[in-house]
Amino acid sequence: MGMETLLYAVAATVLGLLVGSFLNVVIHRTPRGENIAWPGSHCPHCGEKLRWYHNVPLLSWMTLGGKCAFCHERISLRYPLIEGINALLWLIIFLKIGPHASFFFVAATFSALLALSAIDFEYYAVPDSVNFFALGTAILAAATNAWESGSWQILWNSLLNTALAAGGLWLLGWLVGKATKKEAMGGADVIVAGTMAALLGLPGFFVALFVAAILAIGPSLMAKDTMVPFVPFLALGTLIVYLFDEPIFQALESYIYG
Ligand SMILES: [Zn+2]
Numbered sequence: 009m010g011m012e013t014l015l016y017a018v019a020a021t022v023l024g025l026l027v028g029s030f031l032n033v034v035i036h037r038t039p040r041g042e043n044i045a046w047p048g049s050h051c052p053h054c055g056e057k058l059r060w061y062h063n064v065p066l067l068s069w070m071t072l073g074g075k076c077a078f079c080h081e082r083i084s085l086r087y088p089l090i091e092g093i094n095a096l097l098w099l100i101i102f103l104k105i106g107p108h109a110s111f112f113f114v115a116a117t118f119s120a121l122l123a124l125s126a127i128d129f130e131y132y133a134v135p136d137s138v139n140f141f142a143l144g145t146a147i148l149a150a151a152t153n154a155w156e157s158g159s160w161q162i163l164w165n166s167l168l169n170t171a172l173a174a175g176g177l178w179l180l181g182w183l184v185g186k187a188t189k190k191e192a193m194g195g196a197d198v199i200v201a202g203t204m205a206a207l208l209g210l211p212g213f214f215v216a217l218f219v220a221a222i223l224a225i226g227p228s229l230m231a232k233d234t235m236v237p238f239v240p241f242l243a244l245g246t247l248i249v250y251l252f253d254e255p256i257f258q259a260l261e262s263y264i265y266g
Pocket residue numbers: 051052053054055056076077078079080081
């Protein structure tokens with residue numbers, strides 16, 4: 009790795025930390041219907057306004073011992089966890105894509121999927137605002153790719169894949185719903201499917217769906233009666249297929265064609 013690439017990688021990681029800090033605001037406020045830009049960060053327990061040095065990703069949580077500086081109420085482990093995971097996400101996505109403009113849109117898509125996963129995990133909700141943001145940045149990633157490579161076919165394919173995956177899943181949900189007289193698939197899943205297809209293409213979308221289902225089996229069996237949020241598994245499946253597309257498709261090809 010050259011010096012320049014190393015510097016870019018460090019910058020991507022630091023940016024990922026800062027975005028992760030913002031994701032915590034999104035995760036806390038969006039399910040409550042609160043504005044994500046205003047007011048500034050405050051302790052959810054005592055409402056005291058945080059100073060800038062209470063707001064440094066990872067470091068503040070550690071130096072404060074995971075407690076509010078004012079009321080000493082415990083601050084959820086989710087805060088440093090989301091910051092750390094998002095920093096790692098931005099680093100590995102940078103290492104995968106390299107210094108291209110599409111990096112920002114792909115990283116933003118995975119950050120939105122991370123926020124969506126955390127919200128689904130904590131509140132069993134999938135807010136449309138974050139969901140559509142992820143779809144938008146995934147399509148912008150394809151548009152940037154198309155622009156950088158001078159082939160608008162890339163954008164057209166991505167839009168087509170999005171429509172096919174979202175439409176296909178919607179139709180499937182409608183049919184299963186008709187057959188079982190229960191709502192099988194929410195509109196939120198359909199949008200997530202569109203995001204996945206925009207990023208991965210159609211074969212990749214199906215592989216990611218399959219990986220997500222496999223990953224969800226264990227937790228679903230353990231949870232028994234309680235609901236298992238599915239978005240975190242979809243996001244994880246998408247990340248795995250995005251990062252390991254080449255070995256996965258090589259393995260599939262050699263399996264199918266011998
Ligand atoms: Zn407090």
